[in-house]
Amino acid sequence: AEGVSAVFKLGLKGVIDGIEYEIIGRIRYQEEEEYELSTWDEWLAVNTADGSYHWFVEEDGAIFLYGDYVPQSINLEAANNTFEFDGRSITKNRGFVARIVFHEGELTWRPELGEPMTVYDFKNGGTYFTIEQSEGEVSISSGKKLAYKAVLQAFRKDEYLEQYESTIKARKSYRNKAWLYLAMSVIACGFIVRGCASGTRVEGVTNNRLVITDNAKMTEQGQGTVYNSEVLYGPVTLDDPENLYEFSITADQSVQQLSREWQSFRVMLIAEDRLKALAPTIDREHAKAVNDALDDIEFQPDPVESYVFQGDFWDEDGTDSEGYWHESDTSLSKSFVMQDPGNYYVYLSLFSEKPRKTESVSVGLSRGMKSSLYFPIILGVLGVLMLYNRAKSRKYNELPFPVDG
Template sequence: MRLRVVKCMQCGSPAQLRDGAASADCPSCGSPILLDQALAEERALARRFPNPTPLRIGMKARFGAKEYELIGRTVFSMMEEGETYYWQEFELLAPDGEVLYLEYEDGHYKLLEPFTPTSPIGPQEIAALHPGSSINLDGTRLLVTEIGQSTLCFVEGELTYAAKVGSQRGYLDAQGFPSAYSILWDEDEIGYYRGRPLAPRDILVAFGLQQQLQALEAAERVRRSRNYLAVVCLVMGLIALIAWLATLSGGRLIAQDSVPISAATGEEGARFGPFTLDPKLRIYRLIVRANLSSTSSWAAGRLELADGRTLSETEGDFYDESGYDDEGYWHDSDLESRTDFIINSPGPYYVRLYTEPDNNAAASQMVGYELRGGVVYPTYLILYGIIMLALSLLLFLVANPKIVQTVKEMSEDD
């Protein structure tokens, strides 16, 4: 023999339906109660305010040493700048009559209990506050995070108070460290609540939801491994960029020399060498450097084979100038040119310098070269570094979708 208890739609009195019965008359007001209609209406409403959590009425949860039953769910809404935000409140009841309130919004849970503040504040004081203000209810400094007006949209199950859909109440949320605080008020009552934020994992443990817990842990593992990979990519990218910076020094010095500019003029220029180069020590670099002061000269450096064939060349119009203008003293110079090359055989090779000084002053000054080997070609490194950094950012964002959402919201706000 089973009884089914429903509430009369007219007067709210509890009424019983015999097992299998589809309708009954309300024992208080006599109105007919149709079970199908009642269930259909309930389902339609529940579809409008779906429960985004795995928590369901009738579930048992353990907080501390006590077991509670989830008896009711309420959905509240608030409007801000034309958008409606919803949050859920669950009521938990222990067999000894203790009540806990579990709030859920946007992936975050808060477990709240009423408390008696030492310095209560009311709607009048709250009207002068705004997010960011600090308040003091129980001797600790609290930061106001949100103030608003909420509307009760939906109720399900049972509650310890007769919540009416459509009723409004003001709310203030504040953050202590680590406690969370809420003040709720309407015309007849003001209530103060204090509690702690709970991670979704703690909730699943408290409710003993093993399957969801395993899914959460699996998702956590994936997220952690993505974050780990992101860190590996970040480190590799940074190493590549540091290496790129290090190669700016330009490898190992193999030979260098300098002669007066006048010594490198003419058809022959000035020849240096021979040098035997190891093809494995790629990449090679030839740098021509003019040591000029307040004058200018053309200069070129060539890498040659023994028979005089040019393999690689670099040249430039080098100058060093200074003077005074409206802004005062200025100094400008361009004294260096370079070429990078690779070789297939050990040589021998020669370096030849040519100069064409613009005046006698330049002719007496110096021109020189540097031959370097083992230069790491920087383009590859910087490309590799950038790809690794991009990959690490991508992995990090995939692993932490909330950050993407926050950034999106912030850019929409702008």
């Protein structure tokens, strides 16, 4: 305990509010909580003018000055886990147990290491109060919080005042930076919201619709019989590589209800020239050739598709200890950046446990705000910078002891 840095030390003299104090003793207390250990120092000071005793309390970078106080009324055994103090009822939940772990210098009594006491700290108006209750003795004191700079000017001006002012200046700079990054984060959030809200629908995605397969029965290992449908839309022109696009795939309940079943989908975006290299003519008369070409996509030496999005719709219900429940997911969306502008086909593959209409799944494509994909990344970086500077504005310290504020 002797090696712990503190503002005060024995023998120091300083003037606070026109009164000179001399530090003559110290007691270190320790509060033992379940998950943390906290300590604070109480320095005994004598008023050099009249010989009265006072305590400078140094805790977590804050400094208080206390003196003896005689209340008008006090009852520590009031009802309902409270005590009465100057006509005010105060809960005993404020109390905690502290023990003496170190002492030095001259003191008004002879303390014993490990000696426990119950402490009640509370504030009434602008005054701080402390009640310390040990076996057979109760002491009451009142005090005020002191400005840290005023204490350093009084007791350690030549040693630490310059470092203190440098610390406060740096903390202010970090605090201003934290506010700046917070403001920039709010602006970035605004751009993200605007980007999500300002997307425009890409027209003509489903104008040309070619059903290639309609509820073809097939057997999947582990799932039994499933039904497969395949639809080709387009071509549609996607001509802005700087825009953020978004696919929206929805099970349209107005066409066919999805009830206690599942349906999986896969959407591919395929460049027109790539698909026509495999199937030169794309129409209903050549649907089988198109189907064969699409079935062979996975076996091509180079990828044919430019983008793939897949997901599942489902609807289920049941009962548990809380009663009946019903859950479903019938709409999914995903954003992407179009690398190469041009004309594209949208290839939709559907798999379901029951026959379903191909019209029951709607495909939407929208174009978002330019570069909005990068704003979430920027927002994350700004958030980290804001938290870092906020922490530094509280913890940065050039002094060898904690500083409040």
